[in-house]
Amino acid sequence: MSGQQPAVYIMASGERGTLYVGVTGSLRQRVHQHREGSVEGFTSRYDVGRLVWFELHPDFPSAIAREKQLKKWNRVWKLRLIENANPIWRDLWDDIQI
Incomplete structure (x- = not known):
């Protein structure tokens, strides 16, 4: 799987949605x-x-281990993780360099 950059990600429907x-290997x-x-x-x-x-x-x-860990987290923990890194829930699409 050369050329791939493993990444774990969280998508949202909107702020706190x-x-x-x-x-993925291709974020x-x-x-x-x-x-x-x-x-x-x-x-979808x-x-x-x-x-x-x-x-x-x-x-x-x-x-994969991190994804499994996050999937077991409750919603409050996931919200805290997001808001610590992205407090205004900005769409990070433009930040993807890979």
Whole structure:
């Protein structure tokens, strides 16, 4: 999987809205898919298209472990994580350099 940068990310429908936690090897491509609703599923069903948090990882095992950890967190913890890094819930799409 050369050329891929493992990342864990959180998408939201809006400020403090519906949240989605995911992992990918191509953050820009995956976020684009969520934003366009090009893949049927949770994010297209609930209009979850704003990237509000992401974290890059050195390898897929660590990214997958972090995703699993975040999925077990309660909503308040996830909101706190987002708001510590992105207090105004800005869409981070333009911040993706990979």
